Amino acid sequence: MKSSTGLSSANRNLVYSWLLYAISAAGIAGTMAFMVAMTRTPGVRLLPSARAFHVILVGHVTFALTIWLLAFISTVWMYIGVQTGLPMSRKAGWVGLAISLAGAAIISIPILLFQGEDVMTDYVPLLDTPLFFVGFVTFLGGIGITAANYLVAVVRRRAGTSPGPTLSITEYGMACAAVAALTALVALAVAALRLGIGANGRVPAEYYQAMFWGMGHSFQYVSVSTMVVVWFAVVGVFLGEPKINERFAKVLFSLFALFPLATPLPYFLYDAITVPTRKAWGISLDSGLSLPVMLLGPMLIVWAWRARSTRNVAWLKSMPWSEPRVMTFAFSVALFAFGLSIHPAARQGTLQTPAHYHSVVVGGVTLAFMGLAYHLLAKVDRQLIWRKLAAIQPYFFALGIMLLVAGLLGAGTLGAPRKTYDAAVTGAAWLQPMVIMGVGAGIAALGGAAFVAIMLKSLLHRTPTPAVAAKRPALVGVGGD
Numbered sequence: 001m002k003s004s005t006g007l008s009s010a011n012r013n014l015v016y017s018w019l020l021y022a023i024s025a026a027g028i029a030g031t032m033a034f035m036v037a038m039t040r041t042p043g044v045r046l047l048p049s050a051r052a053f054h055v056i057l058v059g060h061v062t063f064a065l066t067i068w069l070l071a072f073i074s075t076v077w078m079y080i081g082v083q084t085g086l087p088m089s090r091k092a093g094w095v096g097l098a099i100s101l102a103g104a105a106i107i108s109i110p111i112l113l114f115q116g117e118d119v120m121t122d123y124v125p126l127l128d129t130p131l132f133f134v135g136f137v138t139f140l141g142g143i144g145i146t147a148a149n150y151l152v153a154v155v156r157r158r159a160g161t162s163p164g165p166t167l168s169i170t171e172y173g174m175a176c177a178a179v180a181a182l183t184a185l186v187a188l189a190v191a192a193l194r195l196g197i198g199a200n201g202r203v204p205a206e207y208y209q210a211m212f213w214g215m216g217h218s219f220q221y222v223s224v225s226t227m228v229v230v231w232f233a234v235v236g237v238f239l240g241e242p243k244i245n246e247r248f249a250k251v252l253f254s255l256f257a258l259f260p261l262a263t264p265l266p267y268f269l270y271d272a273i274t275v276p277t278r279k280a281w282g283i284s285l286d287s288g289l290s291l292p293v294m295l296l297g298p299m300l301i302v303w304a305w306r307a308r309s310t311r312n313v314a315w316l317k318s319m320p321w322s323e324p325r326v327m328t329f330a331f332s333v334a335l336f337a338f339g340l341s342i343h344p345a346a347r348q349g350t351l352q353t354p355a356h357y358h359s360v361v362v363g364g365v366t367l368a369f370m371g372l373a374y375h376l377l378a379k380v381d382r383q384l385i386w387r388k389l390a391a392i393q394p395y396f397f398a399l400g401i402m403l404l405v406a407g408l409l410g411a412g413t414l415g416a417p418r419k420t421y422d423a424a425v426t427g428a429a430w431l432q433p434m435v436i437m438g439v440g441a442g443i444a445a446l447g448g449a450a451f452v453a454i455m456l457k458s459l460l461h462r463t464p465t466p467a468v469a470a471k472r473p474a475l476v477g478v479g480g481d
Helices: 008-040 050-083 090-113 128-157 169-195 204-241 246-262 264-269 273-276 279-310 325-343 352-379 387-413 431-458 466-471
Strands: 117-121 126-128
Touching: 008 050, 008 090, 008 352, 008 431, 050 090, 050 117, 050 126, 050 128, 050 204, 050 352, 090 128, 090 387, 117 204, 126 128, 126 204, 128 169, 128 431, 169 204, 169 246, 169 264, 204 246, 204 264, 204 279, 204 325, 204 352, 204 466, 246 279, 264 273, 264 325, 273 279, 279 325, 325 387, 352 387, 352 431, 387 431
Parallel strands: none
Antiparallel strands: 117 126
């Protein structure tokens, strides 16, 4: 039976479960982020020891940059798939969710019990204990099943005797994200094959850095391509059908799938332990990540300009700036663009590196996902609770991230080290920017907590919303309602 959202009850329950899982992971990540930031803030020192700081930092990065992002991306795969009628397997959808959730639960055990030595690698900070890796691999298995489910559905529809309509930009973009996700898992498998299981006398940090190098780069493409899909989808809500060259847009989206295909290759060409030191590969992959964004972004501007010309109205003034989907999009674009302008390679080992990825990922990617999360509430028959708070929540979160990034960037420029418990040593040259970082972290934490609270309250508050769902605009290119 279908509701006014256009989703059957079974499909709606599946999307709802993935969304609830993703939001819960974001809440856990945000809580640990606040603990880490307050420990780095002069005069606060929330966590009592370097050991506690590093374990919570590992937990924060794991839940923020892996579990929350990939769980929400899986939500998008499931939603777009069922909304557009792709022949996705509901059983595989539930299996992927169950395995992924089990993996996240297993990962939590060593974090809560402070088990294992922390290894602060760039791509996957981890606790060097078997339980962490069992959970991590289990989690990735669930995500891989979900990505494969979406990609197989796309292939089946296009290869059928009666192929469906041409893939929309959003459908095609998420297919490219699925290719990148599966490539990430292949890169991890190749790395494990070439390196062997266990450091075996090698420096643990170097071993794990090499192990997750290819996977980490590929998953960056997954997150960023999904962010751009969300940009197009949200713009479509307010500006109607795309007024762009869709074929060229799909060519650009294809780059998100093509560049990651190179990530397993260095493990065969060089001694696997030296792969992260091959700067040419890293620079090429980083450039490949930014290239399609820098071209797809202007296409959005052209789309908006054409919509303005068609309507002959001051569309900037008429845009609903109190609508959280609009503001999350605007701040997402701004923070992602600023993050691209920061070059962490210039001062490696300093807080300039987390300034870069907090602006790009925590700012750009997360804000885009927040906007789509608000949109998905009506699609799972839930009503947005606390609308006034939702209207100002993006402003709080974005302002906090801006201050946090400014503080990290300022301290990093002065040489403040990253991943360090005592980065805010009293009297150090970077004391003032670290205070700014702490203030920003506090504001961002309020904005993040507000988002999680709004979403959980809305998701757990069972209120039939046929009238509300009917009034809310559908995502253009995602099947409509």
